[in-house]
Amino acid sequence: MMRMVTGSRFAAFLIGLVGISVGLAVPAKxxxxxxxxxxxxxxxxSKFKIRQAxxxxxxxxxxxxxPIQGRLRLPEGAGPFPALVLLHDCQGIQQFQSGWAETFEEAGYATLQVDSFAPRDVSGTCEDVLGEGVSGLGGQRVMDAFGALFYLEQHAQIDPRRIGAVGWSRSSTTGSALRDGSRQFFQRGFKAIVSFYPNCKSVATAAFADPILILNAGKNDWTNAELCSSLAAADPNVEILELPAxxxxxxxxxxxxETIMPEYQxxxxDPxxxxxxxxxxxxxxxxxxAALTYLSGKI
Structure with a gap:
């Protein structure tokens, strides 16, 4: 069965999720x-600017x-815990990602769901993914990932040596691990990264500084799945789980x-x-x- 979802209906769904995110309180337990x-x-x-100054x-x-915000979950106990930074896609934080946060928590990980959109008054970018890149928001989301990493490193209940990241689709997971990208400005990155059905076009010829597992959806018509498959053969830091159907x-x-979102860019x-x-x-x-096995072996 296939259904079509209009942009207006989906926008209302997103607004509801944003309302939930800003209503969160300090946890009782x-x-x-x-x-x-x-x-x-x-x-x-840069070194040049430092010399000039x-x-x-x-x-x-x-x-x-x-200033950005996120949803922090801690497992039972005193810690210090390994932790995962969770990075949303162009829809913003979604309910199923909170389900993943619970799954990771049950496995012993603290999680921090980064909200890159609400603090910037953005509801979503799926209808203009090219515009997100032109506006600089894509790069800002990579810096959000590092901001979350640095925040967790200072948290009393987190082990600063055991922090990874998990992201979905057009998030900042692959971008945060590129050797010649924003990663070059920092002395450390994530211990391991798991990326669900990412857009591999922008990283097809890039080198990764940190280990990454790509969960590759073979019937994905939004990205080129073959480009993701080729990364593992070219880079020892990349592992691929192929899900062809x-x-x-x-x-x-x-x-x-099966659902088609006709307004998503x-x-x-063509068009x-x-x-x-x-x-x-x-x-x-x-x-x-695959994700839990991979993370347990790296973090």
Whole structure:
């Protein structure tokens, strides 16, 4: 069964989720989600700018990062716990991702669901994914990932040596691990990364500085699945789980068996709109086992 979802109906769904996120309170017990605030990371000044400032007797300081927020969950116990930064896609934080947070918590991980959109008054970017890149928001979301990493490193109940990241589709997971990307500005990155059905076009010829597992949906018509498959052969830091019968969003029950979002921008099509989503419980369970096994071996 296939259904079509209009942009207006989906926008209402997103607004409801944003309302939930800002209404979170400090948790009464372990396992509840707490709304926390922290700054996005900022790019350190270049060596050239530092030399220029020094010559003028000026001490350069990094500009403060943009204030963002997230949902923090802690497992039972005193810790310190390993932790995972969870990075949403162009829809913003979704209910199924909170389900993943619970799954990771049950496995012993603290989780921090980063909300890159609500603090910037953005409801979603799926209808203009190219515009997100042009506006600079895509790069800002990578810095949000590092801001979350640095926040968790300072948390009393988190083991700063055991922090990974998990992201979905057009998130900042792959971007945060690129050797020649924002990762080059920081002395450390994530211990391991899991990326659900990412867009591999922008990283097809890139090198990764940190280990990453890509959960590749073979029937994904929003990204080129073959480009993701080729990364593992070219880069020892990349592992791939191939799910040949899975659509984009195979781990999100709201999509049903198959759903087309006609207003979502899709550069692989002409005209450049329309994305197919579909939930697949077998693929979700296979991805769950693979992700937990991968993370336990790295973090």
């Amino acid at each position: 372990a396992g509840d989600a707490a709304l926390v605030e922290f700054p996005s990371a900022s790019t350190p000044p 020094k010559a003028k007797g000026i001490a350069l300081k990094p500009e403060p990062g943009f 899975a659509f984009q969003g195979f781990d999100d029950p709201k999509w049903g068996q 899709n550069t692989l099509k 450049t709109f329309g994305v197919t989503f579909g939930f697949d419980e077998a693929a979700r369970l296979e991805a769950k086992d």
